Structures are given as C-alpha cells and as structure tokens.
Amino acid sequence: MNPYAVLAAAAARWERVADGLDGPRRERLAEHLATVRRATDEQGRATAAQAAVHVLREGLPDEFGTEGEARWAADVLDDAYLGFHAEDLAVLLLDGHRMVGPVLGPVRERLLAAPALNADTVLRRGGDPYARELIRLRGAGGVLRLPRFQFSEGTLPWMAVLEVNRLLEADRDPWGAADWWLSANAWLGAAPAELLGGPMEHQLADLAGFLMEGE
Structure with a gap:
C-alpha cells in the first residue's frame, strides 16, 4: 500500500498509535518522519516513509499489518485517509499539537501562512x-x-x-x-x-x- 496513506491512517488513529508504540519505536518513527519532511528528492522521501511504515507495522501489527490494513483500506484515497495526510502524523509527533485532519489541518496551514x-x-x-x-x-x-x-x-x-x-x-x-x-x-x-x-x-x-x- 502507498506508504503515505498508511502514515495518514496512523494520524487518524493517533490515540492508538501513541498508546501502542513504546519509547524506542516512537523515537525511530519520529526520526523517519523528520526525514520525510526534509527530503529534497522523492526517492529519499519515499524510502523514509516506507521505513516509518515498517515501525508502525512492527509495533502495531493488528492495526497496520496486512489484516489491519484490510479493515480500513477502502477509505484510502491516494495519499490520504479520511482527510488526514502523512504530514498530520509529523505534526502530532514532531510538532506536539493536534491541528490536523480535514477540519483543523487547513486552519493550521492558514494560520501558519x-x-x-x-x-x-x-x-x-x-x-x-x-x-x-x-x-x-x-x-x-x-x-x-x-x-x-x-x-x-x-x-x-x-x-x-x-x-x-x-x-x-x-x-x-x-x-x-x-x-x-x-x-x-x-x-x-x-x-x-x-x-x-x-x-x-x-x-x-x-x-x-x-x-x-x-x-
């Protein structure tokens, strides 16, 4: 599956992600998301996104393993999931606030602009x-x-x-x-x-x- 869609789904399921990942895995996830943000080429960005997905699957197999993805894959649209995007997961984990998703995400972008x-x-x-x-x-x-x-x-x-x-x-x-x-x-x-x-x-x-x- 598109790794950006998986990261978007993780943002939509943030409570479960935050509770389900131990400290070391959260740190690894944060490192990969930071790389996704700063990558200047698409290949580097995609590689980092896939590495972040691996952390999610490793730490939360019921949510992001094959069977877990099958439960929510129908709601994926390209890189998005129910109006969430991969950047939303970075905001939650790296920026430390909850201005994400289809309602608050556009407000965040407007205010930061x-x-x-x-x-x-x-x-x-x-x-x-x-x-x-x-x-x-x-x-x-x-x-x-x-x-x-x-x-x-x-x-x-x-x-x-x-x-x-x-x-x-x-x-x-x-x-x-x-x-x-x-x-x-x-x-x-x-x-x-x-x-x-x-x-x-x-x-x-x-x-x-x-x-x-x-x-």
Whole structure:
C-alpha cells in the first residue's frame, strides 16, 4: 500500500498509535518522519516513509499489518485517509499539537501562512517571546512562530492584544486565539487583527469577553 496513506491512517488513529508504540519505536518513527519532511528528492522521501511504515507495522501489527490494513483500506484515497495526510502524523509527533485532519489541518496551514516572527527575532529586539499573553504557534519541526499582528513596532506588543489574549486564554489555546484574531468577524466587519491601532480597537476586548462568557 502507498506508504503515505498508511502514515495518514496512523494520524487518524493517533490515540492508538501513541498508546501502542513504546519509547524506542516512537523515537525511530519520529526520526523517519523528520526525514520525510526534509527530503529534497522523492526517492529519499519515499524510502523514509516506507521505513516509518515498517515501525508502525512492527509495533502495531493488528492495526497496520496486512489484516489491519484490510479493515480500513477502502477509505484510502491516494495519499490520504479520511482527510488526514502523512504530514498530520509529523505534526502530532514532531510538532506536539493536534491541528490536523480535514477540519483543523487547513486552519493550521492558514494560520501558519500569516506573517510571523520567530522567538530569536523577538529576543534580539528586546522582547519576551515567552510572555504568557502572546500567541505562540508551533510550525514545522516545532519551531515557535509568533503572529506578527501582535506587535505594533518592532517587538512592542499592542496593549489590546495582551488584554484580549488573556481573555481568550491564548496560553491554553493559542490556535483558537490566533484563529479569532485572523478570521473575518461578522460583528466587526473585518478580522480583529485588522482593527489594531484604529478607532474600533476598544471594541475588541468587549467582543472577546462576550465570546468567553458564552462558552
């Protein structure tokens, strides 16, 4: 079977994979997935993907052996399985978050595509990239990305951002907070991030407060 489809199925079955692989096998799987990511030629990528599949079959034969694959093979579409992709398994294991699958995967890609600063840049400019009130997203390889909209000049954060991020509990749910800031809001007529520094900025905290009260 297409190795990328098997890795996609492993992402969809992440709870079973996480519980079923011992430490050494998880480390081997992580190494192979990292190689899949950074390979510059298709042959090298395919070889690493096949090695990752071997780890899954070795550690979870009931799920990814011949009989296990037969149970879910009908739901495979090319490189995908039920909307999951091989990259989703890398995100789960290497990046350490769950923004994967047919619903959350596109959100992850959209948010990571937004302009951002890395932690080193913020530190060099005298800021604190680890401040509780700032949104930090994990990109490929677990690299921290701080959405650029949070900063007015250099690495000076908007006060409104700090207040709203506290209300949105950005330290607990950074992806949800980033999505709120960067998505069009029907009440505001724009994405909240677009209103920073403008006359409607004062409405942002009230709107975020109403959102959290409704949960």
